[in-house]
Amino acid sequence: MTRTIVASATKEIIIGFDQPFCVIGERINPTGRKKLAAEMVAGNFDTVKSDALAQVAAGATMLDINAGVTAVDPNETEPPLLVKTLEMVQELVDVPLSIDSSVTAAIEAGLQVAKGRPLVNSVTGEEEKLEAILPLIKKYNVPVVAISNDETGISEDPDVRFEVAKKIVERAADFGIKPEDIVVDPLVMPIGAMGTAGDQVFKLVRRLREELKVNTTCGLSNISFGLPHRHGINAAFIPMVIGAGMTSAIMNPCRPQEMEAVHGANVLNGTDANCQNWIMNYRDHKPAAPGAPAADVAPAATGGRRRGGRAARTSA
């Protein structure tokens, strides 16, 4: 049984086929969030802090930390900013963190300060990336997200994406890194643009699980890009992809409809023992009056036993 272990200073989480789905909170990422980027550059971490607390309170299993603000020289600016953000967040909440950067120097700087056993996000099948990142993964003995694209870009052919993933796993093995420390992202295409995107990812996840024995992850909301009522598509995708064997996703845990789908899928695949987490989250759920609005605003789930924020705990 493949078990990917991630940890903060005080909390260990297992990503695995027999474990509740690992929700990696995506919010602390200035990409496409101009206001957050400006704040971070100015040394203001208020939004980072409130996003960290909100995501953990909403049930995030771990948090992705990205400090990729646009800069003239990211090799210069990103490492110290990522370090500061990581330190800030690990001071505030006790869930494991994912160090998210396309800048190798930033990843290494992050690895030097992150407590426990962080996840590195990410390596790809590109030679340059493999040579830069895999030695760090070995040196710091941490797991890594492996994105199944390479120098040729992202293939629309799922068999090619499988081969890229396989190559990364094999190259990692050459460095002495075990498959259980590789979390493959098979790349999710928007279903609105490619009608076979769902089938592709379900089949890929099954193959990755059965043939490469690896855990998997994805940028979840890609699937619904361009469609109306994206939360509804995301919420249907989550149980389907969990049923296919996916074990984690980078997603927004502050979306109640999506988190409800995660909690429901955990019940249904037997990873929520005695439905304990479901009952804790929804025992007081009141169906709304007919005609009341929208499926994407179910009462906020507290995350039950996954709750990990120190600040959140004081108010629990």
Place this chain on the structure above:
Amino acid sequence: MTRTIVASATKEIIIGFDQPFCVIGERINPTGRKKLAAEMVAGNFDTVKSDALAQVAAGATMLDINAGVTAVDPNETEPPLLVKTLEMVQELVDVPLSIDSSVTAAIEAGLQVAKGRPLVNSVTGEEEKLEAILPLIKKYNVPVVAISNDETGISEDPDVRFEVAKKIVERAADFGIKPEDIVVDPLVMPIGAMGTAGDQVFKLVRRLREELKVNTTCGLSNISFGLPHRHGINAAFIPMVIGAGMTSAIMNPCRPQEMEAVHGANVLNGTDANCQNWIMNYRDHKPAAPGAPAADVAPAATGGRRRGGRAARTSA
């Protein structure tokens, strides 16, 4: 490719692995609905009519029709009541119907009046049932729901339930009935009472599809029996069981959260071409303000291209 064909006088529906999920509306059933039972006995079909229209407007692919009111002699009372109900409903809406009774005489009476190609619900693996129902299925050339229990009851062992299903398919073959006219109900247990209920049904559905090549159905809401916020569990179960290969379910189409899961799963398994039905149903979806209530009251989906009610059409 297994294709189960059902039809009303004017409308043909295919149940199949490459088809949108077939939603069999469960509402016209006096079991557990005392008021409806009393009305039907008194010859008042107002609720039957409004339930027929509402279910079709909500997107039901077909409607289950049950007239099993408690009676001293069901063999006497049920056939004429079922006939009257079927005639009433097929006059009102144009979706195919499912003739639902445990009384053989009622099923035969229903088969004599139902137009098109109705589904018969159901036969079991019990000898007496097989001998009574299969000749009718052959005679009227209609498909039948095969429930995987027998004289020994419902086995908790999914392998036993598979064997019962296999026996029914084989016995049907002896009567010259093809597997494509058998829609197996593998029996869904409540996940709150049996933690493996989800895994059981997912595995069973895959085996039924791959080994027996049959379509499948289930009483969907059984899965959430006894748990809080059942709609949430149902809505997670739908994409998972569709992902496993289930092709229809007997369910309440007037529940927007469940129907949203059906529409979403159809998008994701590629049976909603170009997301046309999804876009039609949700293009005007407005996310509600944070803090607004409940996930089970999404705006009513109109059922898009599945819309089949004559009355509903006049207002479309």
